[in-house]
Amino acid sequence: MFIQPWDAALGDAEWQTWIADGHDFGILSVNGLLGHAPIVVPTHFTVDGTTLLVHLARPNPVWDTIEVDPNVTFTVTGDYDSVPTSYYAAVQFTCQATIVDEPEPELLRRQMTHFQPDGVHAPIDPDEAPYGRMPPGIRGLRMDVIEVRAKFKYDDHKPVDRHAETARQLTGSSQGLDASAAAQRRRRLDRTSTWNA
Template structure:
C-alpha cells in the first residue's frame, strides 16, 4: 500500500486501530498460486505482537499457510468519498477540485503458526470469547466441536498504517471538508470527521 509521509500512522496509532476494528482480511499467498487465498475473519490482537484467530478446518487458507507461513492481515474501516468541489481552493472553479476518499487502513505482516492441538485451540477460543463475549463460559463445554476448527497464532513482524485524511493540507482546507461531511451525514462521514478533528 502506498503510504505518503503525511498519511503514515505510528505503531501505537495503528495498533489501537486494529484493536478497535477486530475484523479483517487474512491473506495467504502460498507458493506458486495464481491468486492468494483471502479470508474475511474476526481476530484478536492479544498483545502488540500476537494475533489470535480460528477458522473452520475445510478453509482453503490452511494449504496456503502450510506452503508459506508469511501472511498479511489487512484491516480497513469506514471510508468517505470527498467530492472535488469540497477540496477546491477558495476562489477557484469548484470543478477543478480533485476528489478523494478518506479512509484508515492497517496491514500486519505476520508469520503464521497453525494450532492443531485441543489445548492450543481452547486457549485461542478462551481469549477470543473473553474479549468478545465476557462471561460466556468456558469453550471447553464445546469440546466436541474442536475437531472442526484449527487455530492461528500470528507473530506480527511489520506494521503498516495509513490514515488518509488530507494530513498534508492546512487547517482551513480540512475545515471546509469537515463542513461538507457534517452536512452530508453519509455512512463513513462520522469516522472521517473524528480523524479530521
C-alpha cells in the same frame, strides 16, 4: 500499500489505539499455491501482544498454503468516507503464521473474552454443549507480526481551514462511515499545519 509521508501514522500508539478502538475485523491474505491466486479470508481477530489470533473452519483452503509458505498479510480498514478518492484508515500487518491445533480451545477462549468481555456466552468446554463439538471443526492461527504499515489518509497536507471544513461536511453527512472519517480528520488536525509550514 503506498503511504504518502503525510498519511503515515504518527507513531505506533496511533495505530495501536485505532485497532484497540473496535477495529477487530480484517482480511487475511495468504499466498496461493503455485499456479493459483492468493487466498483472501475476511475474519475477526484478536491481538495478543505482538501476535494476531484467528480461528477458521478446518475445511478452509488456507491451511495447505500456510504449511507451504507461512508468510501472510493481515489488513484492517475503516473510518472511510463515501467519496471515491476516499479518506480512510488502514493497518497492514506482515506476519509469520503458525497453525495451532490444541486439545484445549484456549485460542477460542481468548477470542470470546475479547468479543464478549462480559462473559455473556456459555463456557467453552470441549466436553459440554454448546461448544463441545466445535473445537474439532476449527483450527487456530497465530500470526507473529514482523512489520506494521499504518496509513491514515485524511488530507493532512491540505490547508487547515479546508481540512476543518471537509470534516464539518462529513459530520453532517448520513452516508456510510462519513462521521467516523470526520472524527479522524479532526483528530489529526494539529498535524495538518506541519505540511504547510
